[in-house]
Amino acid sequence: MKSITKKVILTGSFSVGKTSLISRFVYQSFSAEYKTTLGVKIDRKTVELDNCIVNMMIWDIGGEQNQARVPETYFLGSGGVIYVFDISRPSGFSQITDDIAYLTAKLKDVPVVVVGNKIDLLDVVTLEEVKQIIPVSVDFYTSAKEGTNVENVFTHLAQKLVNESQ
Amino acid sequence: MSYQNNIANTGRQEDVVDKYLLDKLQSILLQDERKQLQDLVSHLHNLRLDVEHLSRDVTEIKGGVFTAVDSINNPSQFESKVSPLINMRVQQLKKNFQQEFGYEVKETVKEELEASRDEFIEVLYPIIGKLVQRYVRYQFDIFLENVQKGIGNTFSWKWWKQALTTFITGESMAAKSVKAAMPTQIEEVFVIQTNSGLLLGYYSRSNTTDPDLIAAMLTAIQNFVSDAFKKDSGNLQTIDHENQRIFLHNFYKHYTATVVSGIADTAVNEKLYLALSDFSSKNVPTAITEIDDSLFNGVSRHLREIFEDFDLT
Structure with missing residues (x-):
């Protein structure tokens, strides 16, 4: 089976659960203890699809207030982006549109997957209400704590990376 | 007279016949009892023999017990009898110690080591330190020896060749000696x-x-x-x-x-x-x-x- 290697950027504001998503996806673990990521942390994970094996080098970038503050060099050569925001923090929603616009401008033709994390902090009714006020189209709603949809995010991106390369 | 004799004779004959018939009848009627009696006698005889045997055994046991009591009361005699048995058991244990107690000993040592890890490190640290120190000193000696060899070649053909190379390349001879001592890879x-x-x-x-x-x-x-x-x-x-x-x-x-x-x-x-x-x-x-x-x-x-x-x- 064909095997490709891609650089994937995991970005978003601080404390939205980026590192927790990686921990859940790569190590199947979760810690409630918050440790801020300094600079960048790199992990690898291989996703096996029907037609291809995708070796993802995941760059977990330390959270910044907005994407314009992330060192540009970290974005270079990215094959895909996972943008994460905290669904339980509506005050941060206003930044999402600008951030995604910035990313798509910087990384042309690179697939961006938008993820709303921490759905475990909201009940079903509140979650539906919050979904209505999110200003962008969200690809996945996840819970790194409970593992909800985490695998799907990366599998979805892996499939997009394969499609892009064909 | 002869008539009377005849009657008397006839009467005796009848008595004899009666007695014979009576005996015969008795023999027939008591046949089973007689057999049982014979069996009982035989059984009784066997019992008597068993009792005699048991009596002899009891006497022997009593003798043995008296001897054992005497041995216990006399330590030297007791030791001479018990020691060979203990020695034999000890030899067996020595031979099969690993099989019989290996696991328990291993577990105990492991637990003890884990429990007193800090103490072990404290004891071993100076020893390990000395070993490392010795190793470093040994390596340094080898290094010095190699440098010495390089310097020892002073004014030899090799030295003149190196001096010429130094003149051309600008690399010092000291650097060359050190490089030779520590190969680059x-x-x-x-x-x-x-x-x-x-x-x-x-x-x-x-x-x-x-x-x-x-x-x-x-x-x-x-x-x-x-x-x-x-x-x-x-x-x-x-x-x-x-x-x-x-x-x-x-x-x-x-x-x-x-x-x-x-x-x-x-x-x-x-x-x-x-x-x-x-x-x-x-x-x-x-x-x-x-x-x-x-x-x-x-x-x-x-x-x-x-x-x-x-x-x-």
Whole structure:
């Protein structure tokens, strides 16, 4: 089976659960203890699809207030982006549109997957209400704590990376 | 008279006949009882024999008990009888100790070691320290010896040859001596795509745990340095780690990270750069759309061919 290697950027504001998503996806673990990521942390994970094996080098970038503050060099050569925001923090929603616009401008033709994390902090009714006020189209709603949809995010991106390369 | 005699005779005969018949009748009627009686007599006889045997056994046991009591009361006699048995058991234990108690002993020692780990370290630390110290001193002696040999060649043909080389290259004889004492060797070569930090090829003398991660981290370090010092044109060129030096050489769309052990000075760096530059132009494609197995394996194979026996001296 064909095997490709891609650089994937995991970005978003601080404390939205980026590192927790990686921990859940790569190590199947979760810690409630918050440790801020300094600079960048790199992990690898291989996703096996029907037609291809995708070796993802995941760059977990330390959270910044907005994407314009992330060192540009970290974005270079990215094959895909996972943008994460905290669904339980509506005050941060206003930044999402600008951030995604910035990313798509910087990384042309690179697939961006938008993820709303921490759905475990909201009940079903509140979650539906919050979904209505999110200003962008969200690809996945996840819970790194409970593992909800985490695998799907990366599998979805892996499939997009394969499609892009064909 | 004769009549009376006849009557008397006749009467006696009848008595005899009666007695005979009576005996016969008795014999017939008591036949079973008589047999039972015989059986009983036989059984009684056997019982008597058994009792006699038991009586003899009891006497013997009593004798044995008296002897045992005497032995216990007399320690030397008791010891002489018991010692051989104990010795035999001890020998058996010695022979089968591992099988019978090995697991328990191992577990106990393990538990004790874990429980008193700090104490062990405290006791062993000075000993280990001395061993390390001795090893370092030994290695240093070898090093000095090699340098001494180099200096010992003063005014020999070899020395004149080195002096001439020094004059031409500008490299000091001391540096040459040190270099000879500590051989320079390529340990690993990473070929890394500049922007993405993805590994394009890899060669290692001893396999590293995860070259992909190392390549990505090296790139992140480069990014961090250029970002921190706000200089796009500058690049990180070397990273030193103990007795190893990582040389970073930048090319068009990729860079190489070469881990070198021993003396890795400017001359080594230059030699490496020339070799890597030649390698890159021949074996690393400039327009890479996708990093797959065939690309990685191809670049890695060429790396091995060139750098496995590469002479850096």
